[in-house]
Amino acid sequence: MSGTLAIEARRVSATLGTTEVLHGIDLVLSSARWTSIVGPNGAGKSTLLKALAGLLAHRGEVRLFGEAAGKIPARIRAQRLSWLGQSGTGEASADDLMVYDVAMLGRLPHQRWLAAPSAADREAVERALRSTQAWDWRDRPLGQLSGGERQRVLLARVLAVETQVLLMDEPLANLDPPHQADWMQTARTLVAQGRTVVSVLHELPMALAADEMVVMDKGRVVHHGSCDDPTTHTALEQVFDHRIRVHRVADQWIALPK
Numbered sequence: 244m245s246g247t248l249a250i251e252a253r254r255v256s257a258t259l260g261t262t263e264v265l266h267g268i269d270l271v272l273s274s275a276r277w278t279s280i281v282g283p284n285g286a287g288k289s290t291l292l293k294a295l296a297g298l299l300a301h302r303g304e305v306r307l308f309g310e311a312a313g314k315i316p317a318r319i320r321a322q323r324l325s326w327l328g329q330s331g332t333g334e335a336s337a338d339d340l341m342v343y344d345v346a347m348l349g350r351l352p353h354q355r356w357l358a359a360p361s362a363a364d365r366e367a368v369e370r371a372l373r374s375t376q377a378w379d380w381r382d383r384p385l386g387q388l389s390g391g392e393r394q395r396v397l398l399a400r401v402l403a404v405e406t407q408v409l410l411m412d413e414p415l416a417n418l419d420p421p422h423q424a425d426w427m428q429t430a431r432t433l434v435a436q437g438r439t440v441v442s443v444l445h446e447l448p449m450a451l452a453a454d455e456m457v458v459m460d461k462g463r464v465v466h467h468g469s470c471d472d473p474t475t476h477t478a479l480e481q482v483f484d485h486r487i488r489v490h491r492v493a494d495q496w497i498a499l500p501k
């Protein structure tokens with residue numbers, strides 16, 4: 244799959260309320276790459292991610308592996324693309340569910356109507372919960388977990404779907420530094436398996452560890468390039484009004500306040 248196009252957005256615009264917040268986005272993301280989406284608050288990052296996920300009405304076209312995303316039946320699309328919302332928005336209704344059952348929800352696209360989970364479903368859920376070190380809480384209600392613990396369960400649910408494309412909005416929210424590093428390792432492992440990871444990130448050093456960066460401002464993509472490319476660093480500095488500077492430290496890119 245590497246080198247094929249995972250996601251194409253053509254002239255994608257979206258209006259929230261009465262305000263157009265995405266203005267004709269053109270974006271092509273190759274498969275087997277990790278792309279970070281960055282930009283100031285309100286730039287339209289979450290809105291773009293939702294449009295790519297098919298969760299938001301928009302104008303223009305989104306294609307998933309060459310197929311018009313809107314024409315792919317919802318269940319098939321859910322087998323190909325999984326989505327983690329910002330800080331688990333909309334998850335409050337899951338508070339009474341056990342952690343294991345929350346992760347099992349990720350397997351719904353693979354299950355027949357009212358069928359019991361298969362051995363493959365149970366294996367995928369265990370793998371996912373172990374990979375975010377959430378397995379030990381499997382019998383606890385989601386609502387009793389801390390913010391970071393909860394985020395690790397929601398990450399596990401996304402991983403349990405085992406899709407080709409994973410879209411994650413601020414996946415590092417509430418995670419402590421070791422678990423942020425674990426998430427980065429997970430993203431790299433997924434990419435090594437040929438999967439495509441797209442993550443909205445505010446943590447710029449982590450975002451700069453991706454393969455590619457999409458820089459957004461005011462509802463537009465102002466730059467898309469390799470995280471190692473100096474023009475990407477310039478775009479990043481510009482979009483944050485030159486209040487940050489990208490440096491190379493200990494073999495990685497970091498962004499320091501100026």
Ligand SMILES: Nc1ncnc2c1ncn2[C@@H]1O[C@H](COP(=O)(O)OP(=O)(O)OP(=O)(O)O)[C@@H](O)[C@H]1O
Pocket residue numbers: 259260261262264282283284285286287288289290291
């Ligand atoms: N329901 C709404 N009606 C009108 N405008 C909205 C609505 N929801 C969001 N917006 C606006 O859309 C713009 C894009 O929001 P979005 O959440 O996509 O930004 P973001 O880049 O993800 O921001 P952040 O970094 O703060 O999470 C913002 O200016 C926001 O105020």
